[in-house]
Amino acid sequence: MNEAAGDGSSFSSKVIGIVFIILLLDLLGFTLILPLLPSILDHYAQAGDVTYQSxxxxxxWFRKAVGIPMEKKYNSVLFGGLIGSLFSLLQFLSSPVTGALSDRHGRRxxxxxxxxxxxxxxAVWAVSRSFIMFLLFRVIGGICKGxxxxxxxxxxDLPCPKARNRGMAMIGVAFSLGFTVGPLMGAYFAVSSKTTGNVFYETPALLALTFSVIDIFVIWMMLPETLPKVIKGSSSHGGDSMDLLSPVSLFHFTAVTRTKEPPSKERMQKLQVLGLVYFCYLFLFSGLEFTLSFLTHQRFKFTSMQQGKMFFFVGVIMALIQGxxxxxxxxxxxxxxxxxxIMMLIPAFILIGLSWNIAMLYIGLALxxxxxxxxxxxxxxLVADxxxxxxxxxxxxxxxxxxxLARAxxxxxxxxxxxIAGAQTCFLITSASFVIPLFLLSKAQRSKEE
Structure with missing residues (x-):
């Protein structure tokens, strides 16, 4: 039965609550690995894994070709960047296809x-004992992270604008809680896994698998379909594939114009600007988000548990701001x-990049x-409207x-x-680059379209 036609607040509240649970379970599983990544790469380096060594x-070879002095401690940062990019590149390819298919066949x-x-x-991560299996885990996850x-x-899909606003806020709260609890759990269970004689990432991997299985059960048993039956299959079927895979088409939101009721020219222009702001912001933000754990691992000698506590601090502040x-x-x-x-990110990146003590680091993390x-x-x-x-x-x-694509x-x-240039230069360059999304935002604010 399709309940999306109902416009009662009880239906919207039910959907928002279920979506919150689904997304929280998803993010808990996803964030378990965050404090472990530097240690995982060190593990494969020390084990002499053939793929890792290749x-x-x-x-x-690249280091010698460009004349960079040997700094082994930075190699794991570059490896991690490549792995993160692979995961995000696969998301770039799959996300628009998944979204378009859900417009035709339903969200559920x-x-x-x-x-x-x-x-x-x-499951692949839990049984992996080689770097190639770890890469396979990231490939499957990147394709399916929709x-x-x-x-x-x-x-x-919710009929009431007030309910949509509340739902988006609850999605933000789910992110905050996921990034608060998940990394800390990952660090804790990595320590407990070591004490039992298992590979340190095995228990976190099994826990992530458990969260996903529970998630499947919640979706199957509790989530109603929110896409009305009269809308399913109403979007254009012709010439969509390149619109959903070409970066140029994605930046122009070309697929949105292929439907029977495309937005007005002004709305499309504003949508394109907002998409570009989103891309620029995440391109810059993901740099700190990714290199942060490596910076603290190398500069302050943070253990996995200390990394987890750091992400816990970030998540608590996010939850307070969201709520x-x-x-x-x-x-x-x-x-x-x-x-x-975004203005606050400029001093935040400067403080983190230049931090010489824990207090300075945490002030930057608060911003x-x-x-x-x-x-x-x-x-x-804004974009959902x-x-x-x-x-x-x-x-x-x-x-x-x-x-x-930005995260790739x-x-x-x-x-x-x-x-190549070190942590300070990296963070200072990034902080200065935030003038780009700020300029784009000012353009969106001047738009005639409400």
């Missing part, structure tokens, strides 16, 4: 399919809120956390794809600068 020889079946794929990836865009599309400030942002004020948040709590939820709310009912999945899938190139560019 990639190491390529890095050494696509959500079940992607979650089953994620569970399979965590839950966020699908959950956002589900919220965008106290972000959900009270009034319609029409979202662009201004995003502008203020960083404020931006992380505001920018993506607000931009998602562009497009008719049969375009929500496509619009949010394209937005996630642009974010994935952001970490590898950041880790390369980090590797």
């Amino acid at each position: 990639l190491q020889s390529v890095v050494d 079946p696509l959500l079940i399919l992607t979650t089953v794929g994620l569970a399979a990836s965590y 839950n966020v865009s699908l959950c956002t599309a589900i919220v965008a 106290g400030y972000a959900r009270r942002i009034k319609p029409g004020q979202h662009i201004r809120a995003v502008y203020m948040a 960083y956390s404020f931006a992380a709590a505001i920018v993506v939820p607000c931009l998602s709310t 562009h497009g008719s009912a049969n375009q929500k999945g496509t619009v949010m899938g394209i937005l996630r794809s642009l974010g994935a 190139f952001g970490p590898v560019v950041s880790s390369s600068v980090y590797w």
Whole structure:
């Protein structure tokens, strides 16, 4: 039975609550690995893994070719950047396709399919004992990581604007809690896994698998379909494939114009600007997000548990901002809120990059956390309002794809600068580069389109 036709607040509240649970379970599994990545790469380097050593020889060749002095401690940063880029590149390819398919076949079946794929990836991670198996886990996960865009599309399907705003805020809270608890759990269970004589990442991998299995059960048993039956299959079937895979088409949101009710020219222009802001922000932000754990691992000798506590600190502040400030942002004020948040990232990156003690690092992290709590939820709310009912999945899938493309190139560019010029230069260059999304936002704010 399709319940999306009902416009009662009880239906919207039910959907928002279920989406919150689904996304929280998904993010808990996803974030378990964050504090472990430097240690995982060190593990394969020390074990003399053949695949890892082969990639190491390529890095050494590049280092000699450009005349960079040997700094082994930075090799893991570059390796991690490449792995992160691979994961995000696969998301870039799959997210718009997943979103478009959900516009035709419904959110629920696509959500079940992607979650089953994620569970399979965590199963591979749990049994992996080589670097090639670890890479396979990241490949499967990258292809199937469509839950966020699908959950956002589900919220965008809700009939009441007030419910949509509340739903987007709850998605932000799920992110905050996931990034608060997940890394700490990953670090804790990695330590307990060592004490039992297992590989340190085995227990976190099994826990991630458990979260995904529970997620499948929740979706199957509790989530109603939110896409009305009259809308399914109403989007254009012709010439969509390149629109969903070509970066140029994605930046122009070309697939959105292929439907029977395309947005107006002014709305399309604003949508394109917002998409570009989203891309630029995540391109720069993902550099710090990725290199942060390597910086603290190398500069402050953080253990996996200390990394987990750091992410816990970030998550708590994000949750407080989401619960106290972000959900009270009034319609029409979202662009201004995003502008203020990105402005705060400039001193945040400077403080973190130059930090010589823990206090200075955590002050920078507090500013960083404020931006992380505001920018993506607000931009998602703005973008979700562009497009008719049969375009929500496509619009949010394209937005996630642009974010994935940014995350594909952001970490590898950041880790390369980090590797060549050091942490301070990397963070200072990034902080100065935030003038680009700020300029684009000012352009969006001057737009005649409300």
